[in-house]
Amino acid sequence: MSWESMVWGGLLGDAISLGPHWVYDPQEIADKIGRPEKFHDPISPYHPGKKAGDLTHYGDQVLVLLGYLTENKSFDLVSYAEAWKAFWENPATISCRDGATKTTLANLSAGLPPEKAGAPSHDLAGASIIAPLFRVRWADDAALLDACRKIVAFTHNDPDVIDAAEFFARTALAVSRGKTIAESLDASGLSLKDGNLARWFAAAKGSARSGEDDSSVLGEFGLSCNIDGGFSGACHLLLKYPEDPFTALVENAAAGGDSSSRGMPIGMIYGAAGLLGKLPAEWTTGLRCADAVEKFIAAQEA
Secondary structure, rough: OHHHHHHHHHHHHHHHHHOOOOOHHHHHHHHHOOOOOOOOOOOOOOOOOOOOOOOHHHHHHHHHHHOOOOOOOOOOOOHHHHHHHHHHOOOOOOOOOOOHHHHHHHHHHHHHHHHHEEEOOOOOHHHHHHHHHHHHOOOOOOHHHHHHHHHHHHHHHHHHHHHHHHHHHHHHHHHOOOHHHHHHHHHHOOOOOOOOHHHHHHHHHHHHHHOOHHHHHHHHHHHOHHHHHHHHHHHHHHHOOOOHHHHHHHHHHHOOHHHHHHHHHHHHHHHHOHHHHOHHHHHHHHOOOOHHHHHHHHHHHO
């Protein structure tokens, strides 16, 4: 398993989404930047100071986690919360403070411990930052999955979002061990209890076979930050394009809405499958945090 590829994939899924992120009209995206096959400056007002090749606030948190794990070699929620809080309180930080971030920061400042500080947010984004956790040498899969659940609950304390993180982690593990993306998604689906995620995954399986236009499908699922539409949309694209990360990530960005929260787990799973070589080389070279990521990787290997 290449945790490095999983991190790169998630970051690329985030960066290609920055341009149209939080624009909910696909026609507006098409009119302003065309088909989003390369990095663009954000066309919404929600990411001031960001430029083409930058990350959204979701990707920024992946870098915080990656830096923390590179330094500490293991994961502890209390010390990670300190690093996360320091990032947001640094005057030099240029990153959107969304509702979950503001609530978690307020709860920490009020004295709540990290395990109780999470916002009751049902945004898929909470489940989208887990890729760096794969670099830790866990005792077993259960320990990794537990860490995924804890880090999500820290900011997004919603059962469906927490379960989604475990779903994507299980999928990435299965893919990295040789199963196809479709097989891995199905196996993760079997781990779900009857409930929202099982229903949303079934909907994605149906839409992936329908032949319907991707933008229409994702619009029907819902383009907002909410996990219901985002989870189905991410699974739809992975199931429809199991060997084609470029089309999946471009279609995701072109649909608009909270495209980054969908693009990050999509990219992570393609990274686990070793398919990032099918993406344009200029995506990686154009990623403005590429040097920082390389340094983190080199520090891990040293």
